[in-house]
Amino acid sequence: MSHNEQQDSAHKPVKRKEMSRRQFLSYTLGGATAFMAGGVVLPMLRFAVDPILVKKEEGGFVKVIEESKVTTEPQQIGFKVHQVDGWYESDPKMEAYIAKGEDGKVFALSPVCKHLGCTIGWSGEEAPNEYHCPCHGARYTKDGKNLKVAPKPLDEYQVKIENGWVYLGPLEANTRV
Amino acid sequence: MFKSMYNWIDERLDVTPMWRDIADHEVPEHVNPAHHFSAFVYCFGGLTFFITVIQILSGMFLTMYYVPDITNAYYSVDYLQHQVAFGVIVRGMHHWGASLVIVMMFLHTLRVFFTGSYKAPREMNWVVGMLIFFVMLGLGFTGYLLPWDNKAYFATKVGMEIAASVPWIGSYIKELLAGGTIVGAQTLTRFFAIHVFFLPGVLLTLLAAHFFMIRKQGISGPL
Numbered sequence: 001m002s003h004n005e006q007q008d009s010a011h012k013p014v015k016r017k018e019m020s021r022r023q024f025l026s027y028t029l030g031g032a033t034a035f036m037a038g039g040v041v042l043p044m045l046r047f048a049v050d051p052i053l054v055k056k057e058e059g060g061f062v063k064v065i066e067e068s069k070v071t072t073e074p075q076q077i078g079f080k081v082h083q084v085d086g087w088y089e090s091d092p093k094m095e096a097y098i099a100k101g102e103d104g105k106v107f108a109l110s111p112v113c114k115h116l117g118c119t120i121g122w123s124g125e126e127a128p129n130e131y132h133c134p135c136h137g138a139r140y141t142k143d144g145k146n147l148k149v150a151p152k153p154l155d156e157y158q159v160k161i162e163n164g165w166v167y168l169g170p171l172e173a174n175t176r177v
Numbered sequence: 178m179f180k181s182m183y184n185w186i187d188e189r190l191d192v193t194p195m196w197r198d199i200a201d202h203e204v205p206e207h208v209n210p211a212h213h214f215s216a217f218v219y220c221f222g223g224l225t226f227f228i229t230v231i232q233i234l235s236g237m238f239l240t241m242y243y244v245p246d247i248t249n250a251y252y253s254v255d256y257l258q259h260q261v262a263f264g265v266i267v268r269g270m271h272h273w274g275a276s277l278v279i280v281m282m283f284l285h286t287l288r289v290f291f292t293g294s295y296k297a298p299r300e301m302n303w304v305v306g307m308l309i310f311f312v313m314l315g316l317g318f319t320g321y322l323l324p325w326d327n328k329a330y331f332a333t334k335v336g337m338e339i340a341a342s343v344p345w346i347g348s349y350i351k352e353l354l355a356g357g358t359i360v361g362a363q364t365l366t367r368f369f370a371i372h373v374f375f376l377p378g379v380l381l382t383l384l385a386a387h388f389f390m391i392r393k394q395g396i397s398g399p400l
């Protein structure tokens with residue numbers, strides 16, 4: 001078979017693959033259309049995803065409580081952080097549970113449940129000496145270790161101690177459990 | 178007078194065949210509640226559409242007062258509900274209709290399932306119906322945030338955490354939905370845009386496909 005074909009092509013002029021007029025026009029028109037459609041759609045897509053591409057600024061440290069006032073029992077402490085939300089700047093109140101651990105170190109836990117983001121509370125009738133979440137009944141130990149429902153331990157604020165004051169910084173994953 | 182107006186237009190544009198094509202079709206006996214009362218189960222799809230139309234209309238009117246801005250959204254909803262005449266009714270229609278449309282859609286889905294109407298050659302219409310279902314859930318999720326009260330805020334936070342639990346890309350989905358790292362000003366405008374423009378656009382396209390297919394293929398036969 002292949003032998004025959006070779007013979008055929010031998011005495012025929014080499015035929016270059018030529019583009020038909022129709023094909024050329026459809027490529028040109030298609031390309032131009034794609035270019036114009038891209039010109040319309042790309043700016044809109046970039047516009048829509050901008051929030052996930054902007055640089056996030058790390059929050060600074062905020063002075064919250066005197067070190068001497070921190071007890072082994074977690075205390076709920078409110079403090080304000082500066083927050084920029086697009087065109088809206090505000091100083092929302094944040095909360096932390098501050099306590100002294102068995103190792104004598106001061107640590108601060110975020111009250112945001114690691115299950116689905118509700119706000120947890122410390123102790124009470126329902127859960128003595130545990131953190132509990134009212135939404136779906138998650139429980140945590142004093143160190144923030146997840147006992148029930150929640151998949152991860154409570155987040156921890158970075159802690160800095162200067163001149164007898166406790167400063168809280170950005171959130172990080174729990175380092176105590 | 179209407180007759181002569183209609184004739185005047187019809188002479189020029191020949192519109193009669195157009196609306197005949199849409200309006201003139203056979204309704205088989207087994208889906209007609211006048212023949213068999215139990216055939217009312219075949220009404221759920223139509224009822225879903227009816228409530229959807231009410232949702233679109235009441236939603237259009239709500240935007241005359243509503244602003245998607247975190248300092249004013251709550252007050253604008255409070256105002257349109259309590260100060261504007263019939264505000265309770267218009268927002269009530271949108272509020273209760275939102276739940277009702279889910280209920281009706283679910284009943285319609287059950288009817289289609291138990292009468293086996295999803296089977297060949299109507300599989301594609303089942304798939305389009307499922308897409309409509311998810312778009313409706315999306316409309317419910319995005320609309321829930323708009324009053325910007327505590328319930329709306331925390332429900333959205335929980336919804337975001339659910340979105341974030343998707344393996345690998347969860348955190349990106351969450352941030353893209355929220356328009357940032359927190360549920361805030363940009364989340365509200367984003368949800369408003371999705372609720373009022375994007376999803377209704379998708380919904381109307383899917384509904385057109387849904388209705389085109391049922392007209393083309395006809396209602397499935399009796400059990």
